[in-house]
Amino acid sequence: MTKVLMQGNEACVKGAIAAGMRFFAGYPITPSTEIAEGSAVELPKVGGKFIQMEDELASMAAVIGASAAGVKSMTATSGPGFSLKQENIGYASEAEIPCVIVDVQRTGPSTGMATSPSQGDVMQARWGTHGDHPIIALSPSSVEETYRLVIRAFNLSEKYMTPVIFLMDEIIGHMREGVEISNDIEVIDRKMPSEDQKENYRPYDCADGELVPALAPMGKGFYYNITGLLHGGDGFPTNDNEVTGRQVLRLMKKIEDNRADICQSESQDMDDAEIAIVCYGGTARSADEAIFQLKEKGIKVGMFRPITIWPFPEEDFLKATKNVKKILVVEHNYGQILLEVQRLAKNLPVEFLGCINGKTISPDEIIAKVEEL
Amino acid sequence: MPSKLIQKYMREEHLPHIWCPGCSHGSFMRAVAVAVDRLGLDHDKVVFVSGIGCSSRSAGYMDFNTIHTTHGRAFAFATGIKMANPELEVILFTGDGDASAIGGNHLIHACRRNIGITTLVMNNNIYGMTGGQYSPTTPTGEFGTTAPYGNIDRDFDIAELAKAAGATFTARANTYDLNQATNLIQKAIEHKGFSLVDCLSICPSYYGRKNKKGDAVKMIQWQKEHTVSVQKAQNMTAEELQDKIVCGVLCDYDYPEYTEKYQQIIDRVRKD
Ligand SMILES: Cc1ncc(C[n+]2csc(CCOP(=O)(O)OP(=O)(O)O)c2C)c(N)n1
Ligand code: SF4
Ligand SMILES: [Mg+2]
Numbered sequence: 001m002t003k004v005l006m007q008g009n010e011a012c013v014k015g016a017i018a019a020g021m022r023f024f025a026g027y028p029i030t031p032s033t034e035i036a037e038g039s040a041v042e043l044p045k046v047g048g049k050f051i052q053m054e055d056e057l058a059s060m061a062a063v064i065g066a067s068a069a070g071v072k073s074m075t076a077t078s079g080p081g082f083s084l085k086q087e088n089i090g091y092a093s094e095a096e097i098p099c100v101i102v103d104v105q106r107t108g109p110s111t112g113m114a115t116s117p118s119q120g121d122v123m124q125a126r127w128g129t130h131g132d133h134p135i136i137a138l139s140p141s142s143v144e145e146t147y148r149l150v151i152r153a154f155n156l157s158e159k160y161m162t163p164v165i166f167l168m169d170e171i172i173g174h175m176r177e178g179v180e181i182s183n184d185i186e187v188i189d190r191k192m193p194s195e196d197q198k199e200n201y202r203p204y205d206c207a208d209g210e211l212v213p214a215l216a217p218m219g220k221g222f223y224y225n226i227t228g229l230l231h232g233g234d235g236f237p238t239n240d241n242e243v244t245g246r247q248v249l250r251l252m253k254k255i256e257d258n259r260a261d262i263c264q265s266e267s268q269d270m271d272d273a274e275i276a277i278v279c280y281g282g283t284a285r286s287a288d289e290a291i292f293q294l295k296e297k298g299i300k301v302g303m304f305r306p307i308t309i310w311p312f313p314e315e316d317f318l319k320a321t322k323n324v325k326k327i328l329v330v331e332h333n334y335g336q337i338l339l340e341v342q343r344l345a346k347n348l349p350v351e352f353l354g355c356i357n358g359k360t361i362s363p364d365e366i367i368a369k370v371e372e373l
Numbered sequence: 374m375p376s377k378l379i380q381k382y383m384r385e386e387h388l389p390h391i392w393c394p395g396c397s398h399g400s401f402m403r404a405v406a407v408a409v410d411r412l413g414l415d416h417d418k419v420v421f422v423s424g425i426g427c428s429s430r431s432a433g434y435m436d437f438n439t440i441h442t443t444h445g446r447a448f449a450f451a452t453g454i455k456m457a458n459p460e461l462e463v464i465l466f467t468g469d470g471d472a473s474a475i476g477g478n479h480l481i482h483a484c485r486r487n488i489g490i491t492t493l494v495m496n497n498n499i500y501g502m503t504g505g506q507y508s509p510t511t512p513t514g515e516f517g518t519t520a521p522y523g524n525i526d527r528d529f530d531i532a533e534l535a536k537a538a539g540a541t542f543t544a545r546a547n548t549y550d551l552n553q554a555t556n557l558i559q560k561a562i563e564h565k566g567f568s569l570v571d572c573l574s575i576c577p578s579y580y581g582r583k584n585k586k587g588d589a590v591k592m593i594q595w596q597k598e599h600t601v602s603v604q605k606a607q608n609m610t611a612e613e614l615q616d617k618i619v620c621g622v623l624c625d626y627d628y629p630e631y632t633e634k635y636q637q638i639i640d641r642v643r644k645d
Contacts, residue, residue, distance in 0.1 A: 044643070045642055051452065053452070054479065055478065058446065058479050058482070061442065061452075062449050062450065062453030065422075065442075065450035065451060065452065067453075069457035070457065088446065218458065219417060222438075223436050223438060223439075224439075228442070236384070
């Protein structure tokens with residue numbers, strides 16, 4: 001095992017390639033551009049391909065096309081580009097095409113502040129595309145975790161045949177830290193149908209008890225249709241409400257029923273904590289330092305950090321905060337995960353520390369807020 | 374009893390199709406099936422890609438690997454597919470609105486890259502699927518539900534647009550001469566690099582009705598009278614050509630195909 005100094009965005013590329021990414025399509029946007037640049041350099045070295053598309057709509061579409069042809073694919077962007085990708089993210093969700101979408105969040109709304117940090121896209125990651133749909137979103141808090149977690153993002157997308165949002169932020173994207181590059185990683189590949197399924201192949205009719213379809217890559221002699229219209233077992237559009245209802249329900253259930261496998265979180269110093277700080281991504285770094293200093297002062301405070309942002313790790317959260325008296329949500333926005341915490345915390349007082357002006361939330365601000373509680 | 378062509382290449386269980394009586398989208402879909410058959414393409418290696426619109430429903434009727442994508446984005450999906458597996462013969466069905474309005478940006482960049490995709494634009498001068506709104510190819514002065522007082526936009530010549538953007542093969546076909554259409558589509562598939570056939574389709578339900586063009590037979594008759602071959606056009610004056618649409622191969626030249634160029638990068642990088 002070797003430890004290498006690298007930037008968060010660079011770790012994202014390295015992890016993606018380790019996970020098997022062999023196609024990247026993107027369009028430059030700060031603070032995500034190094035992911036496109038890194039992919040352009042690294043992919044041909046492993047026989048993979050990079051393409052700079054004409055915009056983010058096209059990048060998202062190309063990624064889905066390449067994945068449908070059997071190649072693990074990723075795109076990366078930030079706020080404005082994330083908005084443009086939304087229609088096709090919904091397509092990937094409905095058509096069940098695995099892919100990873102990296103959003104290195106920057107301050108919004110609109111063009112906002114291109115080089116400033118934010119976590120303002122948390123709700124967009126959940127509900128950015130129209131209609132009811134499942135989504136998985138993961139958020140790393142260190143460069144090291146970026147490397148490992150992007151591999152998990154690919155694994156979850158392949159396992160559950162779904163788009164996965166890799167929700168980074170400017171802090172982590174541009175941070176430089178040492179990363180342990182290990183060859184001992186788990187890589188999951190999508191399920192393949194068996195050869196005897198070629199005749200009358202119905203990929204979207206899952207076997208009894210199964211929620212995830214086995215979609216054959218294009219070019220292997222399995223003929224079927226892929227569409228964003230609600231469809232039957234063979235992928236052909238239908239208006240039969242019973243069939244469409246069943247199809248969308250399975251889509252939701254394949255994520256909902258597998259929360260235990262998908263959801264990850266970290267609890268730090270929560271055993272005797274009276275105050276729980278809930279935070280994630282780059283913001284957790286400031287909270288980490290704040291907690292260290294607060295504990296020196298004898299204040300009983302701990303941290304609950306969702307690593308899987310969507311679906312929100314509800315069970316973990318309830319367990320971790322069972323004995324606390326107060327919760328403080330710290331996030332780089334006007335209050336987004338806050339809503340989720342308020343919904344779950346029920347009778348506990350929930351305080352909030354946010355930031356919308358492009359500054360970084362400092363440990364001192366968190367300390368002051370906790371002392372005020 | 375369905376024809377051999379239908380049995381071999383189409384999803385019988387999903388026919389009849391959704392198109393209105395007299396719509397000519399199906400004629401071009403058949404022409405593609407004939408061209409694929411004549412070329413003896415490996416069934417497993419052909420992928421049909423389409424956008425959204427009446428025209429784009431064609432992909433779903435073909436019994437191959439088919440992908441019906443989002444409105445205007447078929448070119449970008451197809452680019453990803455071709456990049457992922459250059460062995461695949463990627464054939465794209467689109468409409469005038471899908472290709473030149475919402476998809477216009479993707480179209481010109483696919484042309485510019487000269488990526489190996491064969492595009493059939495079923496150009497009926499209207500948004501058929503949404504009920505007859507004007508499109509970028511609705512002639513100036515004509516009507517649509519959103520051009521109730523006459524269209525003031527200038528119309529695109531999609532084949533010219535593609536050529537100017539870098540497509541290395543462009544052609545125009547019409548519904549009257551489906552033999553010619555089939556031959557042109559065949560040539561377009563055989564061509565290496567980005568090829569596009571502007572297929573003059575007819576939409577009697579909306580474009581026809583809104584502009585008092587008569588029924589399908591009348592509309593096809595109109596095409597017969599107003600189209601000339603490239604060869605014939607060469608000996609005609611500008612005046613004679615004024616109300617004519619030129620059909621046939623409009624441009625055809627060699628330029629390296631995109632995925633082959635990328636493969637050279639891979640080979641070079643991996644050798645170093
Ligand atoms: C993003 C988006 N905008 C609008 C629509 C609605 N829409 C569906 S088909 C269509 C027009 C299709 O026109 P054309 O490509 O000419 O195909 P035709 O139906 O005439 O064959 C429109 C506007 C859509 N499906 N998606
Ligand atoms: S509306 Fe027009 S384009 Fe659509 S199926 Fe009917 S005739 Fe064809
Ligand atoms: Mg049209």
